[in-house]
Amino acid sequence: xxxxxxxxxxxxxxxxxxxxxxxxxxxxxxxxxxxxxxxxxxxxxxxxxxxxxxxxxxxxxxxxxxxxxxxxxxxxxxxxxxxxxxxxxxxxxxxxxxxxxxxxxxxxxxxxxxxxxxxxxxxxxxxxxxxxxxxxxxxxxxxxxxxxxxxxxxxxxxxxxxxxxxxxxxxxxxxxxxxxxxxxxxxxxxxxxxxxxxxxxxxxxxxxxxxxxxxx
Numbered sequence: 001x002x003x004x005x006x007x008x009x010x011x012x013x014x015x016x017x018x019x020x021x022x023x024x025x026x027x028x029x030x031x032x033x034x035x036x037x038x039x040x041x042x043x044x045x046x047x048x049x050x051x052x053x054x055x056x057x058x059x060x061x062x063x064x065x066x067x068x069x070x071x072x073x074x075x076x077x078x079x080x081x082x083x084x085x086x087x088x089x090x091x092x093x094x095x096x097x098x099x100x101x102x103x104x105x106x107x108x109x110x111x112x113x114x115x116x117x118x119x120x121x122x123x124x125x126x127x128x129x130x131x132x133x134x135x136x137x138x139x140x141x142x143x144x145x146x147x148x149x150x151x152x153x154x155x156x157x158x159x160x161x162x163x164x165x166x167x168x169x170x171x172x173x174x175x176x177x178x179x180x181x182x183x184x185x186x187x188x189x190x191x192x193x194x195x196x197x198x199x200x201x202x203x204x205x206x207x208x209x210x211x212x213x214x215x216x
Contacts, residue, residue: 009035013046020053028053044075051081055088063088079110083119090123098123114145121151125158133158147178153185160193165202168193184210 012035019028032050035042042050047070054063063085067077077085082105089098102120105112117140124133133155140147152175159168168190175182187210194203 007040009040009043009046012040013043013049016046017049020049025053025057041073044070047075048080048084052084055084055091058088058091060088060092060094077108079105079113079116082110083115086116086119086123090119090126093123093127095123095127095129112143112145114140114148114151117145118148118151118154121158122154125154125161128158128162130155130158130162130164147180149175149180149183149186152180153183153189156186157189157193160189160196163197165190165193165197165199169202 012031016028016031016035019025019031028050032042035046047066051063051066051070054060054066067081067085070077070081082101086098086101089095089101098120102112102116105116117136121133121136121140124130124136137147137151137155140151152171156168156171159165159171172182172186172190175186187206191203191206191210194200194206
């Protein structure tokens, strides 16, 4: 730049991606603003990098503006874009908007995957909308998508948060029956929930199971 070379979209894109990767949000913003001030239209890679970072930072209003600009210049959102947006809404607790994006994905002709379901299930559990989370879990299974350890751990945590330890235990049984192996997070979550809700015998049983797994 100092030698009279005019930076283009690829130059700015590389710098923005580097700043994002190293967590330098202020530098990322400065480069983005400079790029747009020079009327250089970002390409899909640069848009995606900025959009993803904004969502991860919980800066949803800015992310929505970037998404609007993407659409304005003819770049349609893809599954990566939608997943990032869902993550962002989940982060700030805007579950109703999350649900709308989820429906929009299906309407746009994209194939909903386990990642999309896990994001939304997580959001519902965090906001204690456990029945909706279980409905999504059932829908996920009906479509032949494999619920993984992350899915089960999220739901177990959700049931513990609302005080239904028995439902959490039933999910653990379901998890094992479907061939998913519980991990340390599974047992720790259920143990913590059992202790908090006065199920001390269950907590001790789980603690023994954890020890047996560590010794195996």
